Amino acid sequence: MKKRLMMAGMALMVILFAGQALAVTTLRFQCAYPEKASVGQTTLFFASEVERLTSNQVQVKVFWPGQLTKTNEAFDGVRQGMLDGYTGSLLYFAGKVPEVNVQWLPFNWADSAEAKDVLLNKGYIKVMEEALDQHGVTYLSALSVASMGLLTKFPVTSLEDLKGKKIRAVGMEAKIMEALGASGLALSGAEQYMALQRGTADGTDYPWYTMEQYKFYEVLDHIVTPALHTPGVVEIIINTKAFKGLSADQQKAVKQAAMNAMDKSFEASDKLDKGALESAEKHGVKISVIPANEMVRFREACKPLWENEAKKSPYSAKLVQILKDHLKAKGLDK
Numbered sequence: 001m002k003k004r005l006m007m008a009g010m011a012l013m014v015i016l017f018a019g020q021a022l023a024v025t026t027l028r029f030q031c032a033y034p035e036k037a038s039v040g041q042t043t044l045f046f047a048s049e050v051e052r053l054t055s056n057q058v059q060v061k062v063f064w065p066g067q068l069t070k071t072n073e074a075f076d077g078v079r080q081g082m083l084d085g086y087t088g089s090l091l092y093f094a095g096k097v098p099e100v101n102v103q104w105l106p107f108n109w110a111d112s113a114e115a116k117d118v119l120l121n122k123g124y125i126k127v128m129e130e131a132l133d134q135h136g137v138t139y140l141s142a143l144s145v146a147s148m149g150l151l152t153k154f155p156v157t158s159l160e161d162l163k164g165k166k167i168r169a170v171g172m173e174a175k176i177m178e179a180l181g182a183s184g185l186a187l188s189g190a191e192q193y194m195a196l197q198r199g200t201a202d203g204t205d206y207p208w209y210t211m212e213q214y215k216f217y218e219v220l221d222h223i224v225t226p227a228l229h230t231p232g233v234v235e236i237i238i239n240t241k242a243f244k245g246l247s248a249d250q251q252k253a254v255k256q257a258a259m260n261a262m263d264k265s266f267e268a269s270d271k272l273d274k275g276a277l278e279s280a281e282k283h284g285v286k287i288s289v290i291p292a293n294e295m296v297r298f299r300e301a302c303k304p305l306w307e308n309e310a311k312k313s314p315y316s317a318k319l320v321q322i323l324k325d326h327l328k329a330k331g332l333d334k
Helices: 001-021 038-052 071-079 099-106 113-119 124-133 172-179 194-200 240-244 246-284 294-311 314-329
Strands: 025-031 056-061 086-090 137-144 146-150 166-168 181-184 204-205 222-225 233-237 285-290
Touching: 025 038, 038 056, 038 222, 038 233, 038 246, 056 246, 071 086, 071 137, 071 233, 099 124, 099 172, 099 181, 099 294, 099 314, 113 124, 113 137, 113 246, 113 314, 124 137, 124 314, 137 166, 137 240, 137 246, 166 194, 172 181, 194 204, 222 246, 233 240, 233 246, 240 246, 246 285, 294 314
Parallel strands: 025 056, 025 086, 166 181, 166 204, 222 285
Antiparallel strands: 086 233, 137 233, 146 204, 146 222
């Protein structure tokens, strides 16, 4: 009898240990954009990489806009643990994370390779990690959304061309429009097509690749280059408590998965831009080029924005300085 009880106890322990070994941790991430959008696809890639690198011990369940929480409440959702993670722009939460505005200051890097160098090698991401740590949130990586800038009904080759125009832009983008002499219209992404069609808006400040995906070629006539952001950058973040609840190896794997997603998004950046320009040509959309001498005026008009953002927090000041040092090294003093 005693031997039988011992055998039963040992069997139970084996079952328990086996259960622990096979236990799967599921992380709930909400993406700010639809599944077919570039960030939506990159989020799915990130999820698959987490599963691959953890041998399926950690799985990421992806939710789309509004499925768990409203997009503008997602940061609080991550902080409070309602969500484990979020992929998308932190611009929606600039009131809580003012540091995010800095990466959206215009003309801060010239291409995806430059952007990646600043983010990874100049200390930019490190400062963002410190800033988000204050909120109980861990910064995992940056994602490229390719070039983002003015898509308009009219040609833009000088500051005067923008005077009095109504451009769909929110947050920092609206501030940029005002600095350039235009007016920012606070419209959601879903509202802008009709506004452009009806003439309520004269243009939008949006990723170039949406010219094809959103059929903007039906209501817009020009892509303006250089873009304001080449490329624009959004984030992958995770609740710090949820992240630290993983084993050390799992944390390393999740971080690596995020970096792999970053690499993939930046590799796709140039392809998306090329596709946007090819789409423009196919549909008769013209390319407006701002000449170099006029770009000096554009930069000067936006200069106060840089100074204002530097005052928002000690982290913002560090981030602005990183970008200033980068531009100074290129001979483009701010």
